[in-house]
Amino acid sequence: MPMSLPRSAALIAAVALTTALATPAHADTAGQRQRDFTAAAKEFGVPENVLLGVSYLESRWDTNGGTPSTSAGYGPMHLTDVREAGVATTHHDEGTEDPRGDDARPALHPQAGPAAPPAGLQTVDEAAQLTGQPAETLRTDPAQNIRGGAALLAKYHNGRTGWYDAVAKYSGSTGDAAQAFADEVFETIRTGVARTTDDGQQVTLAAAPETTTPQRPGNPAGVECPRTVVCESVPAPYQELPNDDYGNHDLADRPASQKIDHIVIHDTEGYWDSVLKLAQDPTYVSWHYTIRSTDGLIAQHVPTKDVAWHAGNWYVNAKSVGIEHEGFAAKGTWYTEAMYRSSAKLVGYLARKYGIPLDRAHIIGHDNVPGTVPSTIKGMHWDPGPYWDWSHYFDLLGAPLGGFGLPGSSLVTIDPDFAKNQPAFTGCDSPGTPCAPRGSEAVVLHSEPSDASPLLKDIGLHTDGTPSTMDVADVGSRVATGQQYAVAEVRGDWTAIWYLGQKGWFHNPRGAKVAKPAIGWVVTPKPGLATVPVFGRAYPEPAAYPANVPVQAITPLPYTLSAGQKYSSAGTVGSEYYYAVTFAPADHVVVKGKLKYVQIQFGHRIAFVKADDVRIAPAF
Incomplete structure (x- = not known):
């Protein structure tokens, strides 16, 4: 409806x-x-x-x-x-991310040819x-x-x-x-x-009486789409390959087997026709839907009950739906209103179907998906990029962002004026070259309350300890519209938030606020704990695994959450691991542990901490 x-x-x-x-x-x-x-x-x-x-x-x-x-x-x-x-680049071909993101299988690093644009x-x-x-x-x-x-x-x-x-x-x-x-x-x-x-x-x-009535028929049987959009079925192949391999997704029984917690927004880095060919390649990767730029047409590739290989993190893949949008994160481009509207209708439909909250902790970009272990952080993708208008998107979803807290709240929602907020990014067309001035959903963080101070350090992205940069692909010192953070300090027109274990400062003057007071929950280490580890996936404790399933390591990321720091909480989640390494789904196992985690907004990306390590408190 x-x-x-x-x-x-x-x-x-x-x-x-x-x-x-x-x-x-x-x-x-x-x-x-x-x-x-x-x-x-x-x-x-x-x-x-x-x-x-x-x-x-x-x-x-x-x-x-x-x-x-x-x-x-x-x-x-x-x-x-x-x-x-x-001419466009190609889908999933930049960076070192393994789209499946599962240590139990060899990493996938697919390559495709140049994505030729349609002649029309x-x-x-x-x-x-x-x-x-x-x-x-x-x-x-x-x-x-x-x-x-x-x-x-x-x-x-x-x-x-x-x-x-x-x-x-x-x-x-x-x-x-x-x-x-x-x-x-x-x-x-x-x-x-x-x-x-x-x-x-x-x-x-000006509003005018309706002058025409919808003329199109309904969607074909089998596609999972609302009646208010046009969908077609372009199935991704589930196919056996040589050497005991298979592609390009895993059969499952969600939500009966696992709850779907997230919807991940991607861009294709390629044009429609070429990208749909990739979705039909059994040796390539997969995602659930692609949305066309010109008119908002939706193609469904993988049933939402099944697990697609799209986000570079197997825990997130197993508990999400991936939606690709025809477009580019950095090539000076913008997303059409037809695509925004079609996408919002699809996401609203899926959120209602699976009980997914309409907030930025659960409707996330690929750029918000965490690396699985320290070695994968640098290769994670960062689409749909800083030019995706999250504020407008959530208006279309009927879930406007920001402005719900009281002045002085210890929690804020990032919410800049998209058109007026124009960070000086570089590298959209070539490394180091200034990007064209464009409205953006991104707010850049500094190490001190001054535009002249260095950006924050992200030791996962910049392992040499150097500060983050203004390169359009560098998300190490950047927050996004709709994300929530705990306030660490306020000095005049500058606000600091807790971010990757540091104070990140942004200019937030009265009359031109880029962050609004929020209501929610925050986590902090329990008394007596100097630091607690932070994880990129919420895997079970070793004792939870049956004998036929290899135990997956619970490996912390290279960051620290220290006593006195606070981070926004998206709620407690159970520990799960979907063991699926064979073509026959009868061999697949969902391992669920007793260990509980809390999803937090830790940096630009989400992360997880063990519930036993933290105290959860309200923020007003």
Whole structure:
């Protein structure tokens, strides 16, 4: 069923929308984007609300600093130019992470060829012919970009009675996926929306009576998806291979055998067609779903009852669902609204189905998954990266982040203004090169309350003891939107939190807060313990293993949680290990121990501590 906001959040949204609709659209220079939509709609004979609705589903009317989307689209109208955006890298090919993350099997380090972009990602040429503007202008000038989109819609309409088919064609898709895109556009027109764009433009799409009805049929039998999205089945092969090997996932019986605790958000680092071929390769790795950028189409590969090889940590894999999003963590790209909406609907459906809390301790990025042991930390992946808009994503989930605690709380939720928060990352295109200024969900931490002070040290990532860096892939001194941390100290406009055993400082001035007071639970070492070990997986005690299952080592990570420090708790979990190293599922065993762990937010990534080592207390 369609998701709805909590009553309080819905009321706030309704008031905000009503206020915005009551404000003259052209009151000041911040309304130039609105005037551009009006002018282009009139010039090409496109209803203004249709033009606004299409643009919102592509970009939310943003310019994104002239950088391409995850499917090579530019500007408010997402005119595609794959020649300029360039060829993608490949899925799971960077770093040394073993996607399966299980010591009981040889590590998997798959390689794939270059991910060629689809031929259809080149609408800027057609728009250039229709408008007389060069491709570069259409990519970089918002007004001309909107003209280009309007010209394409007018051409696709071609004198038809309604605009539904033209909107569907604009998605670049066909069939159910194109119709789903059109349905979402007209639903947006029906409800209306207003927002300030990433470059400060105030744009309003006034609510209008529904002008069309959904036209697409339901999803095929067997796929696990809500009825409000379009899904297809692209099965990953469960297949025997030579030398007693098999791929590319493990059969299981979740949640009867093991509770599903997490949903892991990934990006593909490759284009749709190439990535789906990898998902069907029995010698490769696997994940449960892939979501397409242009229209939000969802492909399911592995049943959610089974365990996919996606997160680089076997404990997390065995207790999670992995969702890949067509896109790139660092290549100057942004994620389309169509994909955000489709993904949020899928995650909401899965969270309800499996009782997964809608918070950032359970809806995590691949970059939040911990290394299993010290030697694997450096190779862990860091997608979907600092440009994934967690705040907007949780708004779509109906679970807004931040702002629920009292002033002075000892716990905070990281919640910067995405558009205004633009850390100076490097390495998006080449090592050391500054990334294009972009809105980000990431807040960088310093060792002292000063921007001039060094970043924190992450001895798991930087084993030589040097500080972390501003490289876009370096998560060693970075917190993310929605994550919660215990406050260690406040000095003026600077706040310190406990992070990897250190105080991490960030600028948090009144009137421009990047962290909000929170309510929750924190852990600290029990009295008498100077330090407690921190783990990347919650494995059972040795006595829990039956004779036919090798005991898995409980190996601490190279960090310390010391007396006096506090860390946000996501609750107590049981110890489990899923022994699955043979093709025949009859030989698989779920080992459950008496040992209990507490999941904590320890650094950028989650971690686990033994429940017997810590005291859990409320934070207000």
